Every structure is written in C-alpha cells, then in structure tokens.
C-alpha cells in the first residue's frame with residue numbers, strides 16, 4: 001500500500017441476507033440515509049476549490065477501493081481551501097464513479113465521522129457533494145497508514161513500544177465505538193485503515209462499512225458480507241451475522257500483524273493456502289514457541305513476557321467461537337497493563353474458559 005496505484009486488497013462481498021442494520025434511535029444510520037441530514041459540524045466544500053488545492057487531483061497520498069486520496073490545503077479557519085503548500089494540510093478522498101464501495105459508504109462515513117469525535121478516530125473536516133462528485137476532507141495524518149510501516153520495503157521498522165502504543169490506540173478507538181449507546185461496529189479494521197500522526201498515535205479511518213450494533217434482545221445484526229479477506233471474522237463470513245466480536249477478531253489479526261510483521265494474506269511468505277492466522281495460531285499460546293512468530297526486524301528488542309501476554313491476547317481474540325473472544329474494553333485493559341507494567345509477568349485477563357480448539361482442515365478463502 002501507499003504506492004498510489006496498488007490493487008486494493010480483495011474485499012469479501014457475498015450476498016446473503018439484505019443489509020438490515022436495525023435503527024436503534026433517531027440518530028441511527030438508516031434514519032440518516034432517508035433524511036440526508038448532514039451533521040452541522042461538517043464543512044461543505046466546492047468541487048472546483050478541492051480540484052485546485054490538489055493540483056487537479058495530482059498530489060496522491062494513496063489509493064483504496066473507494067478511490068484515490070490526495071493531499072490538499074486549507075486556510076487556518078479550515079473553511080476554505082488555499083493554494084498548495086500553504087495553510088493546513090488535509091487529505092481529500094475522491095469517490096470513483098464506478099467505486100465498489102459506492103455512495104452508501106460515503107454516506108456512512110459522513111454520518112459516523114460527522115458526529116463522533118475521539119482522539120483515536122481520524123477527524124472528518126468536511127465533504128463535497130456536487131452533481132456526481134463525492135469527496136471527503138480529513139485531517140492529514142503525516143505518517144500515513146500502519147500497513148506502510150509494517151510491510152513496505154525500505155521503511156524503518158517500528159519499535160516494540162510503538163507497536164504496543166499503536167495497538168492500545170486502536171483498542172481505545174474500537175472500545176469507544178462499542179461502548180456507545182448504538183454499539184457501533186466498525187467492520188473494516190485492518191492495517192491500511194489505521195492512520196498515524198507525526199508521533200505515531202493511531203487513528204481509525206474509513207467508516208464506510210460501520211453499522212449500529214444490536215441492541216435490546218438482539219444478539220446480532222444481519223448484513224451483506226463485506227470487509228477484507230483475512231480480517232473478517234469467520235462466523236460473519238459464513239452467516240452475515242455481525243456483532244462487536246467481529247471487530248475483536250479483526251483486532252486479533254492486526255495484533256498478529258504487529259507482532260509478526262507479516263501480512264494476513266501473503267502468498268509469497270505464507271503459501272497460497274495459508275493465512276497468517278492459520279500459520280501463527282499453534283504458537284500463540286506457547287510460551288517458548290511464540291518467539292518464532294516475531295518480526296525479525298525487531299532484532300529481538302522486546303520484553304519476552306510482554307510478547308507472550310500480547311500473543312496470548314491475540315489467541316483469545318482469534319477464537320473461532322465469538323463468545324470466547326474478550327470484550328474490547330478488556331482487550332484494552334490487558335494491553336495497557338502489559339504496556340505500563342514493569343512486571344510483565346502479569347498474565348492477561350482471561351475470558352470464560354474455552355474448549356480446546358480443533359485444527360480446522362477445511363480452509364476456505366472468501
């Protein structure tokens with residue numbers, strides 16, 4: 001990623017049941033779609049101004065399934081664009097007309113990021129909706145996405161301490177979403193959606209797939225299966241049933257990528273049939289074996305007890321049965337404990353005792 005014209009990772013898009021996130025209150029996403037009532041805190045920009053500030057959409061920062069992301073500039077008041085190189089830098093995402101993710105995801109992004117503010121969510125400044133053009137204007141994240149720092153050749157490897165603080169930032173962001181009244185499910189957690197500021201603070205971007213979670217007696221919401229191969233939870237891919245535990249699984253994948261420095265799907269390093277999760281799972285709960293999965297670019301510079309704690313936590317998050325995965329707030333507490341405690345012997349918080357995992361020989365790609 002980061003080279004602007006890479007192919008975006010394959011996304012799952014199986015039709016199952018209809019996308020039926022149940023609105024839980026007036027400010028639900030479904031209500032928003034019908035009313036198109038944009039959040040008042042967002043600024044509305046002209047297409048021609050955004051075109052000028054990005055040098056006619058030439059200053060590319062990256063590309064995803066939605067379209068390209070460009071660097072642009074705003075006046076200090078953040079309301080008007082200015083000439084390239086002056087004022088405050090911003091990132092401008094332009095929806096491709098033939099985008100797979102499409103208009104509905106653009107709306108979801110405006111809905112969620114328009115009203116949610118948290119230090120671990122990227123700030124949406126405004127949008128442009130002029131004839132067929134759909135654009136979004138965000139705070140600029142100088143260090144780009146985590147994916148570039150973990151997997152791109154020639155990039156300085158990030159230290160163990162930085163990796164842990166990134167994991168904590170991500171866990172804090174997801175925990176914030178899950179603990180809202182509407183139990184928002186992010187649904188697209190992956191290394192390319194974790195953006196880093198100049199101090200490597202992590203912020204979640206891309207709320208196009210986010211949905212209000214189940215409330216009351218509902219145990220899940222039923223959706224069309226969308227997301228990214230390797231990161232989506234197996235039960236969600238199989239049934240379309242979405243819960244906050246789907247995000248916990250994706251978090252386990254990201255944690256594994258932080259530990260190993262390997263991509264969840266990498267045919268060159270892991271072989272065609274194997275995912276990072278398949279490969280690493282047997283080592284994660286093994287006190288000695290776990291060191292075999294660690295990123296060699298760390299040069300052994302990590303506290304072994306903390307590594308074992310983080311790997312055990314990833315193991316829990318990646319449980320095939322969602323009910324044995326921990327809650328995100330417990331994931332956050334465990335990571336903070338591992339990060340802050342000098343005595344890294346403290347074992348991670350354990351969720352309900354789970355039956356032993358049987359190896360799954362029916363590997364499947366979605």
Ligand SMILES: Nc1ncnc2c1ncn2[C@@H]1O[C@H](COP(=O)(O)OP(=O)(O)OP(=O)(O)O)[C@@H](O)[C@H]1O
Nearest residue numbers: 061062063064065066069091138140141144145192
């Ligand atoms: N606010 C931002 N500041 C700086 N760079 C950004 C910002 N938003 C996105 N980028 C860059 O643009 C790239 C593309 O982002 P985008 O979210 O469109 O695609 P993606 O996450 O790679 O794929 P997908 O569409 O599947 O989510 C990012 O990986 C990042 O390098």
Ligand SMILES: [Mg+2]
Nearest residue numbers: 064192193206
């Ligand atoms: Mg993204």
